[in-house]
Amino acid sequence: MTDPSTDVATDLDTPGGLRADVEQAIVLLLPRVLNQEGAQPVALDAGLMEDLGLTSGKTLELILELEDHLDIQIDVETITPEDLGNVATLAAFVAAHVVDED
Numbered sequence: 828m829t830d831p832s833t834d835v836a837t838d839l840d841t842p843g844g845l846r847a848d849v850e851q852a853i854v855l856l857l858p859r860v861l862n863q864e865g866a867q868p869v870a871l872d873a874g875l876m877e878d879l880g881l882t883s884g885k886t887l888e889l890i891l892e893l894e895d896h897l898d899i900q901i902d903v904e905t906i907t908p909e910d911l912g913n914v915a916t917l918a919a920f921v922a923a924h925v926v927d928e929d
Contacts, residue, residue, distance in 0.1 A: 855896075860889045899925050
């Protein structure tokens, strides 16, 4: 049995938890990745590809930036187009797919 205080899944939706941190990081990093710095802040429900123009190459760049910014490793093997729907769905995917580096 694992200690719930160290279980990433228990921290996904808590205020200030990993999912919230990932959402904040995406909102911070996305304009830079998309070369749209100075644009309006990104809404959590904005379509990443449809509304913001995120491409597959830029998705990879964003994932790498998130890993660096948050000092985490993300398992992207099972990412789906639905996971890239908007900031909130991507944040949920990332928070649920952090790789334990131990």
